[in-house]
Amino acid sequence: xxxxxxxxxxxxxxxxxxxxxxxxxxxxxxxxxxxxxxxxxxxxxxxxxxxxxxxxxxxxxxxxxxxxxxxxxxxxxxxxxxxxxxxxxxxxxxxxxxxxxxxxxxxxxxxxxxxxxxxxxxxxxxxxxxxxxxxxxxxxxxxxxxxxxxxxxxxxxxxxxxxxxxxxxxxxxxxxxxxxxxxxxxxxxxxxxxxxxxxxxxxxxxxxxxxxxxxxxxxxxxxxxxxxxxxxxxxxxxxxxxxxxxxxxxxxxxxxxxxxxxxxxxxxxxxxxxxxxxxxxxxxxxxxxxxxxxxxxxxxxxxxxxxxxxxxxxxxxxxxxxxxxxxxxxxxxxxxxxxxxxxxxxxxxxxxxxxxxxxxxxxxxxxxxxxxxxxxxxxxxxxxxxxxxx
Amino acid sequence: xxxxxxxxxxxxxxxxxxxxxxxxxxxxxxxxxxxxxxxxxxxxxxxxxxxxxxxxxxxxxxxxxxxxxxxxxxxxxxxxxxxxxxxxxxxxxxxxxxxxxxxxxxxxxxxxxxxxxxxxxxxxxxxxxxxxxxxxxxxxxxxxxxxxxxxxxxxxxxxxxxxxxxxxxxxxxxxxxxxxxxxxxxxxxxxxxxxxx
Numbered sequence: 001x002x003x004x005x006x007x008x009x010x011x012x013x014x015x016x017x018x019x020x021x022x023x024x025x026x027x028x029x030x031x032x033x034x035x036x037x038x039x040x041x042x043x044x045x046x047x048x049x050x051x052x053x054x055x056x057x058x059x060x061x062x063x064x065x066x067x068x069x070x071x072x073x074x075x076x077x078x079x080x081x082x083x084x085x086x087x088x089x090x091x092x093x094x095x096x097x098x099x100x101x102x103x104x105x106x107x108x109x110x111x112x113x114x115x116x117x118x119x120x121x122x123x124x125x126x127x128x129x130x131x132x133x134x135x136x137x138x139x140x141x142x143x144x145x146x147x148x149x150x151x152x153x154x155x156x157x158x159x160x161x162x163x164x165x166x167x168x169x170x171x172x173x174x175x176x177x178x179x180x181x182x183x184x185x186x187x188x189x190x191x192x193x194x195x196x197x198x199x200x201x202x203x204x205x206x207x208x209x210x211x212x213x214x215x216x217x218x219x220x221x222x223x224x225x226x227x228x229x230x231x232x233x234x235x236x237x238x239x240x241x242x243x244x245x246x247x248x249x250x251x252x253x254x255x256x257x258x259x260x261x262x263x264x265x266x267x268x269x270x271x272x273x274x275x276x277x278x279x280x281x282x283x284x285x286x287x288x289x290x291x292x293x294x295x296x297x298x299x300x301x302x303x304x305x306x307x308x309x310x311x312x313x314x315x316x317x318x319x320x321x322x323x324x325x326x327x328x329x330x331x332x333x334x335x336x337x338x339x340x341x342x343x344x345x346x347x348x349x350x351x352x353x354x355x356x357x358x359x360x361x362x363x364x365x366x367x368x369x370x371x372x373x374x375x376x377x378x379x380x381x382x383x384x385x386x387x388x389x390x
Numbered sequence: 391x392x393x394x395x396x397x398x399x400x401x402x403x404x405x406x407x408x409x410x411x412x413x414x415x416x417x418x419x420x421x422x423x424x425x426x427x428x429x430x431x432x433x434x435x436x437x438x439x440x441x442x443x444x445x446x447x448x449x450x451x452x453x454x455x456x457x458x459x460x461x462x463x464x465x466x467x468x469x470x471x472x473x474x475x476x477x478x479x480x481x482x483x484x485x486x487x488x489x490x491x492x493x494x495x496x497x498x499x500x501x502x503x504x505x506x507x508x509x510x511x512x513x514x515x516x517x518x519x520x521x522x523x524x525x526x527x528x529x530x531x532x533x534x535x536x537x538x539x540x541x542x543x544x545x546x547x548x549x550x551x552x553x554x555x556x557x558x559x560x561x562x563x564x565x566x567x568x569x570x571x572x573x574x575x576x577x578x579x580x581x582x583x584x585x586x587x
Contacts, residue, residue: 070530074520108527114496115531122496341523 008221009195011214015202016246022206023054024093031207032095032154035119037082037109039270039293040100040127042285045147047208048166049154055204056091057244057266058082060370070112075105076341077370078242083109086117096153098146100125102297103344121153130299131291139286147282163281169208170275176215177203177271183222184260185329188231190222193238193259194246200266201244229258234386237261237326239352240337241345248368251375252335252382261329263322269293294321296348315355322352323359333389334363335382339370362389404437411435412573415506417442417532418517418525421549427559431566440509443525448478479504499535506542510587513543513573520550541580545569 006014015022023033034051036043043053058081067084085091097119099110107124114122125146128135151157180199183190191199199218203211234257243249244266249259262268273292278284290298302309302317326334334356338345349365356363364385368374397403404410414431416438421427428438447470457463472492476485479501491498500507506514514536516529533544545565549557580587 070534072518072526072530074518075523075527104524105527108531111497111528112531115535124496343523 008214008217009199012195012198012202012218015205016198019057019201019205020054020090020093022210023052026052026207027093027095033093034096034098034150035091035094036098038100038102038106039265039295040102040289040297041098041125042143042146042289043208044163044166044170044275044281044285045143045150045158046098047169048158048162049150049156051096051150051154052207053204054094055201055266056082056086056094056097057201058242058370059085059090060245060247061372062088070116071105071109074341075108076103076339078244078339078342079105079109081370083113083117086113091117091119094119096121096123096150098123098125100127101129102127102295103342105341123149123153127290129297130304132304136286136290139290140282143282143286143289160281163285164277166208167275167277167281167284169212173203173208173212173215174271174274176212176219177268180215180219180222181261181268181329183219184258187235187330188229189235189258189260190225190228191218192229192253193236193249193262194253196259196262197243197246197249197266200271204266232256232258233390234258234333235260235329235331237263237322237329237331237334238267238337239263239322239334241339241342242266243337247372247375248337248378251379255379255383255386257382257386259335260331261325263294263325265295269295296344312355312358315351315358319352319355322356323361326361332362333385334361335385336363336365338367340367405439406432406435406437408432409435410437412437412512412570413510414438415440415442415509415511415514416517417514417529417544419443419519419522419551421517421557422551423554424549424557424559427557427562430559430563434566434570436566438515439511440505442505445505447475450474450478476501499539502532503536503539506536506540507586511542512577512587513545513569516544516546518546518548520548520556521552522550537576541576541583541585543569543572543576545572 027033032051033054034046035054035056036046037056046053058078060081062081062085064077064080064084066087067080071080071083097113097117099106099113101107101124110124113119123146126142128138147158177200180191180196184196199215203214206214236252236257236259238249238252238259239262241264243264252259270293273288275288276284300318302314322334325331336349336352338349346367353363353365362385364381366378366381368378398405412435414436420441420443452467454463454466457466473489476488480488484500488498488500491500514533516533518526518529529546533546536542536544547562547565
């Protein structure tokens with residue numbers, strides 16, 4: 001019996017439900033699978049070496065049982081979940097695990113993963129946390145060292161042309177993701193927030209060429225779909241820490257709202273800036289991964305050397321892009337969310353709220369513990385927020 | 391203070407002014423708000439001979455001849471490369487093994503746990519802090535590696551630097567009492583396995 005190959009959103013749904021199926025097929029064909037945690041590991045280098053980059057994520061529906069032996073319960077539940085399912089063997093197909101210095105617990109997880117999950121090859125990219133010129137220079141050196149290590153792992157060398165070609169493929173993917181997000185500017189959006197998250201998760205489970213092909217199908221399908229999402233009153237931007245399951249978005253969209261834009265890391269954050277093509281490709285990659293990605297793990301301020309700072313000017317320099325997103329995607333309000341114990345995002349919340357208040361954008365903050373059970377009480381709060389912004 | 395400590399060392403007087411029953415290491419930030427808890431442990435003969443949060447590295451000489459820039463002199467003097475640390479802490483043969491282990495595995499338990507071996511600790515207290523995930527997130531693995539490598543058990547005592555209500559000295563002391571049986575057991579295990587202590 002010939003099984004029809006699914007396309008577009010049907011394929012996305014298939015991948016969302018069984019992310020690892022395709023990479024396991026590729027592994028059986030002889031490909032090496034490079035798992036990576038967070039959006040800071042440089043996937044272009046993996047692609048240039050013909051490795052398959054595969055985003056390591058958690059599973060909020062899987063009770064955490066094994067990782068408590070290695071990570072205390074008072075740390076990020078997403079990272080605990082990643083380790084938990086790693087310990088349970090669900091990442092045994094990985095040939096490499098690439099981590100980076102995302103946050104302190106993430107760094108601890110890197111060492112713990114190496115010691116306990118024992119993926120055959122492991123590398124931690126020590127990405128700096130500021131955007132000084134010296135930090136950029138350090139990032140370039142760190143990425144060159146990463147490239148060398150990956151070349152040793154893969155058993156081949158990357159030429160600048162190979163790396164440039166990989167950058168172009170990934171930039172093509174970024175451009176298509178932005179095109180997909182453009183379709184959410186319409187009212188109603190042509191694709192829901194929940195569907196968008198599934199698409200992002202799907203393409204981060206595939207080699208870049210296959211991800212790009214899938215994106216072309218999805219974009220074509222979305223633009224011509226007959227059964228479009230129905231109109232709703234509220235259009236929301238969701239900001240914050242990892243959302244790798246549609247549960248929260250579905251909860252929001254079960255109300256009279258769509259998530260039309262996001263600033264999260266299984267969302268727009270990795271895709272809204274291209275890597276510039278530079279003579280030495282590492283220069284463009286360093287600029288992108290250190291400076292362009294707007295994650296709170298990187299410290300930014302309007303003027304590092306100013307003795308006296310204007311608070312609101314500083315907030316504007318850091319967060320005006322959110323106001324632009326709200327404006328461009330015609331959002332009514334912003335939901336700020338983070339997992340419990342995420343200091344990186346949690347510390348950012350008061351200042352983002354101050355900024356949004358200053359520019360007249362209503363917002364609400366939701367903290368959750370990366371379980372489905374956490375969502376029910378939040379629904380009431382979101383409902384109340386929607387009533388306010390209407 | 392130096393003279394006082396030297397006198398104690400020269401005359402074998404334990405820091406705790408009581409017979410030493412257990413040599414201990416403290417991992418994590420100290421419970422500054424409840425240091426008297428450590429006196430309760432001292433009453434039981436627990437002598438904290440080392441800790442890893444604040445102890446400085448061994449001093450070493452840096453050749454700064456030819457370096458005139460004062461900022462560069464400061465940085466070079468302060469910078470402790472991993473190579474230098476390993477060469478300082480271990481004999482040449484073992485230093486080479488540790489470096490090879492790091493190249494192969496990415497880290498070395500021998501390097502990380504060396505103070506427990508050097509001070510011949512019977513047990514380690516891990517002070518897991520609710521609000522300092524930077525300090526606390528690696529402690530569970532530390533306990534696992536320590537037991538695996540040197541057969542030294544660990545006791546987890548939870549607390550916080552900011553929220554003092556999270557630290558329960560009464561409960562922690564009960565855990566400590568029970569932990570003494572564990573330490574006694576692993577003393578025997580180490581002896582059977584031929585460890586130095």
